[in-house]
Amino acid sequence: MNQPRQPDTLDVLRDALRGFAAERDWEQFHTPKNLAMALSGEAGEVIEHFQWLTAEQSADLAPEVRDAVALELADVLLYLVRLADVLDVDLVAAAQRKLLINAERYPVDRARGRSDKYDRL
Amino acid sequence: MNQPRQPDTLDVLRDALRGFAAERDWEQFHTPKNLAMALSGEAGEVIEHFQWLTAEQSADLAPEVRDAVALELADVLLYLVRLADVLDVDLVAAAQRKLLINAERYPVDRARGRSDKYDRL
Amino acid sequence: MNQPRQPDTLDVLRDALRGFAAERDWEQFHTPKNLAMALSGEAGEVIEHFQWLTAEQSADLAPEVRDAVALELADVLLYLVRLADVLDVDLVAAAQRKLLINAERYPVDRARGRSDKYDRL
Amino acid sequence: MNQPRQPDTLDVLRDALRGFAAERDWEQFHTPKNLAMALSGEAGEVIEHFQWLTAEQSADLAPEVRDAVALELADVLLYLVRLADVLDVDLVAAAQRKLLINAERYPVDRARGRSDKYDRL
Numbered sequence: 001m002n003q004p005r006q007p008d009t010l011d012v013l014r015d016a017l018r019g020f021a022a023e024r025d026w027e028q029f030h031t032p033k034n035l036a037m038a039l040s041g042e043a044g045e046v047i048e049h050f051q052w053l054t055a056e057q058s059a060d061l062a063p064e065v066r067d068a069v070a071l072e073l074a075d076v077l078l079y080l081v082r083l084a085d086v087l088d089v090d091l092v093a094a095a096q097r098k099l100l101i102n103a104e105r106y107p108v109d110r111a112r113g114r115s116d117k118y119d120r121l
Numbered sequence: 122m123n124q125p126r127q128p129d130t131l132d133v134l135r136d137a138l139r140g141f142a143a144e145r146d147w148e149q150f151h152t153p154k155n156l157a158m159a160l161s162g163e164a165g166e167v168i169e170h171f172q173w174l175t176a177e178q179s180a181d182l183a184p185e186v187r188d189a190v191a192l193e194l195a196d197v198l199l200y201l202v203r204l205a206d207v208l209d210v211d212l213v214a215a216a217q218r219k220l221l222i223n224a225e226r227y228p229v230d231r232a233r234g235r236s237d238k239y240d241r242l
Numbered sequence: 243m244n245q246p247r248q249p250d251t252l253d254v255l256r257d258a259l260r261g262f263a264a265e266r267d268w269e270q271f272h273t274p275k276n277l278a279m280a281l282s283g284e285a286g287e288v289i290e291h292f293q294w295l296t297a298e299q300s301a302d303l304a305p306e307v308r309d310a311v312a313l314e315l316a317d318v319l320l321y322l323v324r325l326a327d328v329l330d331v332d333l334v335a336a337a338q339r340k341l342l343i344n345a346e347r348y349p350v351d352r353a354r355g356r357s358d359k360y361d362r363l
Numbered sequence: 364m365n366q367p368r369q370p371d372t373l374d375v376l377r378d379a380l381r382g383f384a385a386e387r388d389w390e391q392f393h394t395p396k397n398l399a400m401a402l403s404g405e406a407g408e409v410i411e412h413f414q415w416l417t418a419e420q421s422a423d424l425a426p427e428v429r430d431a432v433a434l435e436l437a438d439v440l441l442y443l444v445r446l447a448d449v450l451d452v453d454l455v456a457a458a459q460r461k462l463l464i465n466a467e468r469y470p471v472d473r474a475r476g477r478s479d480k481y482d483r484l
Contacts, residue, residue: 006127006129008127008129008130009129009130009131009213010130010131013213013216013220016220017220020220020223020224023229023233024227024229024232024233024234025233025234026232026234026236028234029236029294031176031179031180032171032179032180032182032190033171033174033175033176033179033400034176034293034294036167036168036170036171036179036400037168037171037289037290037292037293037399037400037403038293038294039164039167039197040161040164040165040167040168040286040289040400040403040407041286041287041289041290041293042164042286043160043161043163043164043165043197043286044161044164044282044283044284044285044286044287044289044290044403045283045286046157046160046161046204047157047158047161047279047282047283047286047410048279048280048283048286049157050153050154050157050158050279051276051279051280051283052271052276052280052478053154054154054418055152055154055155055417055418058152058153058154058157059152059153059207061153061208066208066210069153069208069210070205070208070210070211070215070218071215071218071219071222073201073204073205073208073210073212073215074212074215074216074218074219075219076160076164076197076201077201077212077215077216078216078219078220080194080197080198080201083167083194084191084194086180087182087187087190087191087194089187089190089191089194090191091194091195091198092130092134094191094192094194094195094198095134095195095198095199097191097192097195098192098195098196098199099134099137099138099141099199101192102141103141106145108144108145111145111147112144112145112146113145113146113147113149115147115150115415150415155414155415157279158278158279158282158410158411158413158414159414159415161279161282161286161407161410162407162408162410162411162414163407164407165282165403165404165405165406165407165408165410165411166404166407168289168400168403168404168407169400169401169404169407171400172397172400172401172404173357173392173397173401175297176296176297236294248369248371250369250371250372251371251372251373251455252372252373255455255458255462258462259462262462262465262466265471265475266469266471266474266475266476267475267476268474268476268478270476271478273418273421273422274413274421274422274424275413275416275417275418275421276418278409278410278412278413278421279410279413281406281409281439282403282406282407282409282410284406285402285403285405285406285407285439286403286406288399288402288403288446289399289400289403291399292395292396292399292400295396296396297394297396297397300394300395300396300399301394301395301449303395303450308450308452311450311452312447312450312452312453312457312460313457313460313461313464315443315446315447315450315452315454315457316454316457316458316460316461317461318402318406318439318443319443319454319457319458320458320461320462322436322439322440322443325409325436326433326436328422329424329429329432329433329436331429331432331433331436332433333433333436333437333440334372334376336433336434336436336437336440337376337437337440337441339433339434339437340434340437340438340441341376341379341380341383341441343434344383345383348387350386350387353387353389354386354387354388355387355388355389355391357389357392
């Protein structure tokens with residue numbers, strides 16, 4: 001007998017967000033253009049937590065700051081999943097494809113210890 | 122008999138990105154501050170695909186544009202997962218927490234058909 | 243007899259921001275990297291005002307919203323001027339140079355009525 | 364006898380951008396919403412130049428990088444001036460107003476040497 005396959009968290013989030021928007025009649029606002037803006041706005045809120053911190057401070061956040069950042073990252077994820085959904089983009093497949101592209105662009109021997117963009121390696 | 126539990130896609134991505142960074146000795150660049158910048162830069166690239174489109178055009182992308190956007194969304198996801206990892210933030214738990222907060226902030230009866238922020242409902 | 247030349251507004255802002263930072267011992271925080279983050283964060287706040295609006299609504303803001311947006315645009319300008327200053331970049335000269343580049347990239351006869359990027363005209 | 368007043372650089376840029384858009388029949392694309400997106404996209408390009416640099420490296424750019432950054436800052440300025448124009452916002456007046464607000468929010472004696480936001484001083 002087969003166990004039911006564990007649903008993937010990104011699928012669960014996608015479905016939750018679909019329901020959330022449908023219940024509130026928000027599909028009218030959830031155009032790809034608007035969601036791309038919302039995504040960017042949330043990324044801006046992440047930035048604001050880190051802008052005056054040194055690299056070291058950014059890696060050693062006070063618990064309440066880390067918690068606030070976690071909720072900003074959640075906002076980015078939620079808009080990202082929703083945007084991918086309305087565009088009918090498979091986010092995980094795209095991420096896996098991009099990982100392969102990156103592996104080719106940044107060969108270990110040439111990219112090691114360097115932060116240069118691939119076209120300058 | 123237990124089937125092995127299906128690994129979650131976000132965990133798989135997190136582990137892949139850890140390995141990718143470790144192999145290239147890139148942990149030195151992957152401070153939260155730097156990754157927050159990279160995340161924001163990628164969100165900016167998503168924006169650039171949509172900035173001159175009408176809402177309608179944004180929902181009806183040519184296949185090659187949709188494909189390019191998919192890879193930009195992938196970049197956002199990859200940096201988001203990596204940033205959460207170096208901050209030791211559980212992205213899915215944070216997203217679920219944020220969904221609950223949003224459900225409280227945007228009650229169906231008051232939020233229906235309105236795009237106002239919760240503090241103006 | 244010569245009248246004193248009217249000082250340029252961008253120079254006045256630059257000097258005011260220099261003084262503001264010096265008085266508060268904020269030069270230590272005003273690295274180009276940090277100011278680039280602050281600039282991006284403020285651009286994100288501009289975005290948030292517009293994300294759920296239609297194009298038409300965005301061109302017909304309520305006075306109190308327009309006023310709030312004006313202060314966000316001010317924030318972008320202040321960080322932009324400050325960032326250019328610490329980088330020793332002449333913002334106006336750069337803008338004039340970019341206008342010339344754009345005039346060449348977007349010839350009137352080919353760009354008219356089209357929002358395509360120059361490499362697709 | 365009055366000398367003609369020196370035109371202000373921001374007014375000159377505003378007029379140049381108006382003409383540039385009019386000649387190309389681009390006013391249709393230059394809604395506040397779209398220009399806010401373009402502004403944010405350009406701020407994202409500024410970020411990308413700095414994301415992997417240390418604070419020290421960001422203050423000591425190679426000449427060709429500084430030059431590329433100057434053109435990105437120019438893009439931000441051009442979209443900012445254009446956005447303010449279509450919103451009929453006086454950018455300089457808004458900046459001066461914001462400077463006064465900031466002076467009140469960040470009194471020298473309390474803000475000295477601290478990067479905290481005003482509501483935490």
